[in-house]
Amino acid sequence: MKHPDDDSELFHRLEAEMNAESGADVVDLDKARSARTAPEPPAPEPAPAPDTAEDPTAPVPVDQPAPAAAGPGYLGRLAGARRRDVIPLWLRSAAELKTAVGWVARHYAHATGYHALRAPVYAARLALQAPTGAARFVGGVLRWMADREGEPVRLAAVRREDAAEYLKLSRQRDGRVRLRTLAAVLGMFTGVGAALALYVLAPGWLLALTVGAVTMALGAAGGRADDPVVHRAVELPKATKLTSDIVLRALGALGIPAISQAQAKGRDGFEFTAPITRDGPGWRAEGNLPYGVTVTDVIERRDRLASGLRRPLGCVWPEAVSEEHTGRLVLWVGDQDLKSARKPAWPLAKSGAVDLFRPVPYGSDQRGRWVDVTLMFIAGVIGAIPRMGKTFLLRLLLLIAALDPRAELHTYDMKGTGDLDPVGEKVSHRHGVGEEDETIQYALADFRALREELRRRTKVIRSLPRDICPESKVTSELADKRSLGLHPIVIGVDECQVLFEHSEHGKEFEEIATDLVKRGPATGIVLLLATQRPDAKSLPTGISANAGARWCLKVMGQTENDMVLGTSSYKRGVRATMFAWGDKGLHYFVGEGADARIVSAAFVDAPGADAIAARARTAREKAGRLSGYALGQASEEATGPAYDLLADILAVVPAKEAKVWSETVTERLAELRPEVYAGWEPDALAAALKPHGITTGQVGRRVNGKFVNRRGIERAHVTAAVAQRDGKRDAG
Numbered sequence: 001m002k003h004p005d006d007d008s009e010l011f012h013r014l015e016a017e018m019n020a021e022s023g024a025d026v027v028d029l030d031k032a033r034s035a036r037t038a039p040e041p042p043a044p045e046p047a048p049a050p051d052t053a054e055d056p057t058a059p060v061p062v063d064q065p066a067p068a069a070a071g072p073g074y075l076g077r078l079a080g081a082r083r084r085d086v087i088p089l090w091l092r093s094a095a096e097l098k099t100a101v102g103w104v105a106r107h108y109a110h111a112t113g114y115h116a117l118r119a120p121v122y123a124a125r126l127a128l129q130a131p132t133g134a135a136r137f138v139g140g141v142l143r144w145m146a147d148r149e150g151e152p153v154r155l156a157a158v159r160r161e162d163a164a165e166y167l168k169l170s171r172q173r174d175g176r177v178r179l180r181t182l183a184a185v186l187g188m189f190t191g192v193g194a195a196l197a198l199y200v201l202a203p204g205w206l207l208a209l210t211v212g213a214v215t216m217a218l219g220a221a222g223g224r225a226d227d228p229v230v231h232r233a234v235e236l237p238k239a240t241k242l243t244s245d246i247v248l249r250a251l252g253a254l255g256i257p258a259i260s261q262a263q264a265k266g267r268d269g270f271e272f273t274a275p276i277t278r279d280g281p282g283w284r285a286e287g288n289l290p291y292g293v294t295v296t297d298v299i300e301r302r303d304r305l306a307s308g309l310r311r312p313l314g315c316v317w318p319e320a321v322s323e324e325h326t327g328r329l330v331l332w333v334g335d336q337d338l339k340s341a342r343k344p345a346w347p348l349a350k351s352g353a354v355d356l357f358r359p360v361p362y363g364s365d366q367r368g369r370w371v372d373v374t375l376m377f378i379a380g381v382i383g384a385i386p387r388m389g390k391t392f393l394l395r396l397l398l399l400i401a402a403l404d405p406r407a408e409l410h411t412y413d414m415k416g417t418g419d420l421d422p423v424g425e426k427v428s429h430r431h432g433v434g435e436e437d438e439t440i441q442y443a444l445a446d447f448r449a450l451r452e453e454l455r456r457r458t459k460v461i462r463s464l465p466r467d468i469c470p471e472s473k474v475t476s477e478l479a480d481k482r483s484l485g486l487h488p489i490v491i492g493v494d495e496c497q498v499l500f501e502h503s504e505h506g507k508e509f510e511e512i513a514t515d516l517v518k519r520g521p522a523t524g525i526v527l528l529l530a531t532q533r534p535d536a537k538s539l540p541t542g543i544s545a546n547a548g549a550r551w552c553l554k555v556m557g558q559t560e561n562d563m564v565l566g567t568s569s570y571k572r573g574v575r576a577t578m579f580a581w582g583d584k585g586l587h588y589f590v591g592e593g594a595d596a597r598i599v600s601a602a603f604v605d606a607p608g609a610d611a612i613a614a615r616a617r618t619a620r621e622k623a624g625r626l627s628g629y630a631l632g633q634a635s636e637e638a639t640g641p642a643y644d645l646l647a648d649i650l651a652v653v654p655a656k657e658a659k660v661w662s663e664t665v666t667e668r669l670a671e672l673r674p675e676v677y678a679g680w681e682p683d684a685l686a687a688a689l690k691p692h693g694i695t696t697g698q699v700g701r702r703v704n705g706k707f708v709n710r711r712g713i714e715r716a717h718v719t720a721a722v723a724q725r726d727g728k729r730d731a732g
């Protein structure tokens with residue numbers, strides 16, 4: 001830093017005064033600074049020498065003396081050491097072991113089948129080649145007997161006209177030929193003798209076996225190198241082993257100046273901190289990038305890295321290590337592209353139930369290991385551009401919720417394509433499809449009721465004794481107690497922007513949803529929102545900022561990325577923009593108190609979802625937990641194409657008639673739907689209304705000037721029952 005001369009003088013004087021006051025030595029800062037950059041600082045002294053203190057021009061050492069600079073001692077370093085697993089994780093994982101054993105078994109089963117089918121062809125070809133093989137064998141033996149291998153040396157001696165050498169070689173050859181001829185004749189006799197003995201003495205099968213083996217051996221000897229009889233049953237992919245050279249080559253090709261410069265000077269530009277090892281179905285390299293280079297710089301250039309490694313993009317996964325510095329890179333290179341790699345089957349697809357308070361596997365990471373999610377105590381957002389698997393992911397989470405019979409599901413498919421119907425129709429307490437006014441009203445009534453429920457729950461929790469509810473939140477045990485009504489409530493809304501952007505009720509939806517996101521988790525209410533347009537309007541900041549779980553499939557830009565995954569995620573290298581178009585279901589998952597992880601959601605298609613939902617429904621029926629929308633569906637299914645008594649009553653009793661006699665109602669009903677209501681008496685009507693919680697009472701009317709009292713119903717009771725059943729407040 002430069003000061004104008006006079007300023008500089010003043011600066012130095014002030015500094016000198018301040019230091020003199022504090023009893024410190026006067027130091028020339030410029031010189032002190034230059035000492036820091038001096039190539040070879042003088043050997044550090046334990047205490048400043050007296051002449052240094054007196055001489056203001058003497059450089060001041062800024063580095064600590066050697067013992068202090070050495071950092072923590074041996075024990076300290078041991079305490080802070082990171083121990084590598086004795087048994088690697090992949091070896092401890094039963095699922096991975098099972099997968100690996102399965103692959104090996106399938107590989108050999110395939111190879112056996114392939115060759116067994118072709119065995120007759122192999123036999124025929126070998127038999128055809130046998131004469132050639134026999135000729136080659138005889139020729140080889142004759143050449144051996146004649147010592148053909150020594151011939152070039154003998155000829156060389158002839159060319160050199162070296163008589164002594166030639167004589168020596170000839171003598172040696174004569175001896176060798178004699179011996180070999182003898183051995184060959186003996187072998188021939190033994191062979192022929194053995195053949196004759198076999199022919200005469202051996203059983204048929206042994207003879208056949210021997211002839212077969214000799215023929216095959218001769219056939220193999222008669223083969224051509226460029227046309228093998230047996231071909232490979234499996235072309236193994238050439239997943240090259242990841243070596244340090246390959247990693248360095250790829251890092252050098254990224255165009256990051258610090259790495260390129262280091263490599264130009266003959267250094268590595270990357271310091272490996274652990275050996276490159278197998279990690280699941282791939283290789284793992286770990287090390288330090290040069291000073292100032294961050295893992296984010298590498299993630300940004302993932303496509304170049306893939307090019308440098310000569311691997312498909314879906315195989316190359318650079319990651320940061322959260323507990324280390326920002327230049328610590330873990331590079332995982334899979335054997336197969338993640339999107340084409342076979343996913344393990346979802347454990348809950350065929351059987352099993354869920355306790356929502358415990359972690360449940362819902363997807364697998366790049367290494368094929370299951371990643372868990374605990375749906376309780378979170379509010380979650382799912383964001384992605386269209387067609388990346390957002391709805392499938394939401395449906396998967398709702399299926400998980402459905403498999404806990406205690407959970408009350410509220411499902412809203414605002415896109416209106418029926419993707420959530422498997423869950424909605426079979427288990428949901430409330431289910432709405434489409435963005436029509438009717439659905440919006442239905443959803444609004446439900447949201448309002450949920451807000452009331454939230455308030456009720458907070459009161460219940462507050463009233464519970466500390467020993468039963470120690471953390472002021474719902475527990476699995478509390479959820480079991482039906483009398484408390486604290487069972488999990490899981491609300492899933494696909495294309496939630498339809499609600500929040502609604503011209504009339506948008507604000508109210510936003511208010512209630514924000515409340516549910518903030519206070520819902522502790523009271524056992526889980527709100528899951530999915531949107532294909534993650535911006536402040538479709539996902540209000542009050543909601544996105546408070547969501548405890550975030551799932552982000554492919555998005556196009558930094559704003560959407562940070563909107564779903566949290567502020568600064570993009571900067572920290574958590575970038576859902578790097579997913580390819582084909583990476584369906586692949587997403588970053590933030591939650592479970594862990595750093596962002598790349599997860600490939602389990603794939604459950606519509607028929608699969610139907611089957612799981614049917615299982616969930618059976619479990620609910622057994623537990624007597626089926627309610628609301630799904631129950632309505634059930635009774636309709638059971639009674640066939642039916643009538644809706646309450647709706648019919650509302651149809652025949654106009655709003656202006658607050659109270660009406662039962663006989664009048666039955667008369668009108670019989671007119672409306674004679675095939676159903678003909679012959680109904682007031683008693684039958686009373687009995688049919690009883691399950692809906694509606695009782696008949698005395699209704700007075702003036703007939704011919706006289707006041708007559710008869711049994712009748714109140715229209716308001718019917719509208720209330722319909723509202724309660726359907727959540728339609730405006731049913732009347």
Ligand SMILES: Nc1ncnc2c1ncn2[C@@H]1O[C@H](COP(=O)(O)OP(=O)(O)OP(=O)(O)O)[C@@H](O)[C@H]1O
Pocket residue numbers: 384385386387388389390391392393415532584585586600601602603604
């Ligand atoms: N986990 C997955 N694994 C493989 N493929 C998936 C997965 N999830 C979804 N897909 C595929 O992606 C396609 C799109 O999924 P989905 O309908 O959920 O997308 P979306 O993001 O909801 O689209 P939109 O915005 O149009 O509603 C599906 O047809 C499905 O085949």
